[in-house]
Amino acid sequence: MTKQTWTAAVSALLFVALAAVVSLTPVPFVSWSPGTTVDLFEPVDGQPRVDIQGVATHPGTGQLRLTTVSVTRADSQLTLPEALLSYWLSAREVLPREAVYPPGVSVDEIRAREVQMMDTSQSAAVAAGLRAAGEKVVEYPMVTGVSNGSPADGKLRPGDFILRINDKPVKTTRAVGAEISKSAVGDPILFTLLRDRAETRETVITVSANANPAQPVVGINLGIGYSYVPRVNFRINPDIGGPSAGLIFALAVYDLVSPDDLIAGRSVAGTGTIDGDGAVHGIGGIQEKIAGAEAAGVTVFLVPADNCPDVVGLSTPVRLVRVSTLSEAIAALEDLKDPARAAKVVGCS
Structure with a gap:
């Protein structure tokens, strides 16, 4: 073997070794990508996913989908190739890890916080949904x-x-x-x-x-x-946490308690936190959630008004509807039933 060949071989081995090290070294970022959707009208283990007792209910028709974002877990690390892939692919984001998981906070503490936010979100959603349906809260x-x-x-x-x-x-x-x-x-x-x-x-x-x-x-x-008088139980995968499903929870409660068939056989999704008085607020990962809804065959997606600037220029066959309150969401879905009124429904453009 000549000196030049030996040098080339050693250089190649060093390059491969360094590339392997770089590819396996964690970087301080997390990835957001489209997550799964959950149809709140679909039973789970033979039981209603949104179970309401103590008041007359009316089964909803169609699909009302909760949307999620798939995020790098708190107990996992993102490698450089994974971060670059998430950066370049559409409907994905790469964020600084500390912006999602505060430094010094344990995995158990993060999970407990997400569970607490989900519980608070469901409580406010039930209150808003029942109020919209005319129930005393x-x-x-x-x-x-x-x-x-x-x-x-x-x-x-x-x-x-x-x-x-x-x-x-x-x-x-x-x-x-x-x-x-x-x-x-x-x-x-x-x-x-x-x-x-x-x-x-x-x-x-x-x-x-x-x-x-x-x-x-x-x-x-x-x-x-x-x-309130009714008892409401949500059968949701415990791995799903956070407050962003509030609007969809409230719509599910309203549709099941109200005699009106709000969804009316359509496939509807959305996102947004909600207050007990029905005010809807923005969330993170809106484009990822829309992409997940599109993959699930959704035709209408309810976007918090706060998030409309985040979807400017987004190309999607899903109709995006701007909402700032639960009552606006209900009115928009009612109007979309009638082709004569559908054109007046406000989008995010």
């Missing part, structure tokens, strides 16, 4: 978390509705905070709660806040809860 300040080892630990529970504090009615989270602040550190506070649809009372002794020794606290986080 009452708002209460609600315990959303209890700090371990705090005075409230073992006495108050996530999901408790707070009716009164020291026998004074409270209707907002601000009012709850104000009543607690009126106490002195070490004072007992009597909470009157609605728990599992039954009234109960618990006394909690205040302690000093870490940041302000003079401020009394009991160790709870607060949010808005909703009380």
